[in-house]
Amino acid sequence: MHAPPSRTAFVFDLAGVLLEWDPLPLYLDVFNGERGRAQHFLSSVMGDAAQREISAGRAVDAVLAECSERTPEFREAIYAWRSRWQEMLRGEIAGSVAVLGELRERGYPTFALGNWSREEFEWARPRFGFLDAFDGVLLSGDCGVLKPDAEIYHRAEACFSLQPSQTVFIDDRPANAKAAVALGWNSLVFEDPRQLYRVLMDYGYL
Secondary structure, three states: OOOOOOOOEEEEOOEOOOEEEOOHHHHHHHOOOOHHHHHHHHHHHOOHHHHHHHHOOOOHHHHHHHHHHHOHHHHHHHHHHHHOHHHHEEEEOHHHHHHHHHHHHOOOOEEEEEOOOHHHHHHHOOOOHHHHOOOEEEEHHHHOOOOOOHHHHHHHHHHHOOOHHHEEEEEOOHHHHHHHHHOOOEEEEOOOHHHHHHHHHHOOOO
């Protein structure tokens, strides 16, 4: 990451940086501790394709109904995705949220850019007040485009009035960070809150 000019905006990913999202503990409970069945369910029944449809903005109930039609033997587990959704959102990553707060206190504009449906984001908002503190939020579910597609970064630039060279993007997925760099953004691959704080301190932001 290169130090950008003085007027810097920070763009945060959500799940994996500020929020801990993990469906496995829920499905271990659903399948009575049988890890193999839980992992099969999350890879094949409610796998990447179904989760990407939700993140791209398709209604959760519509995706669950379709999955249930294909695999009726998993119907109860499938609908736990909705009825027990809050259990998959494990909590905030406190150190990262503290960094976000400190950046805001120092006057930096802060934005969120996440692969998340608007529907699920609204379910999360009552639990996590910091989600209302951003200067702007753009979700894949708002535009039907997911990171690392370049289009979602261009939409963020337009939506947030970002200058790429004056933007720092923080994401836990290297492919998403790499895509931002290719468009001229500064980017940091998030590892943990301590690393995040240390890097931003080294560059003089904190």
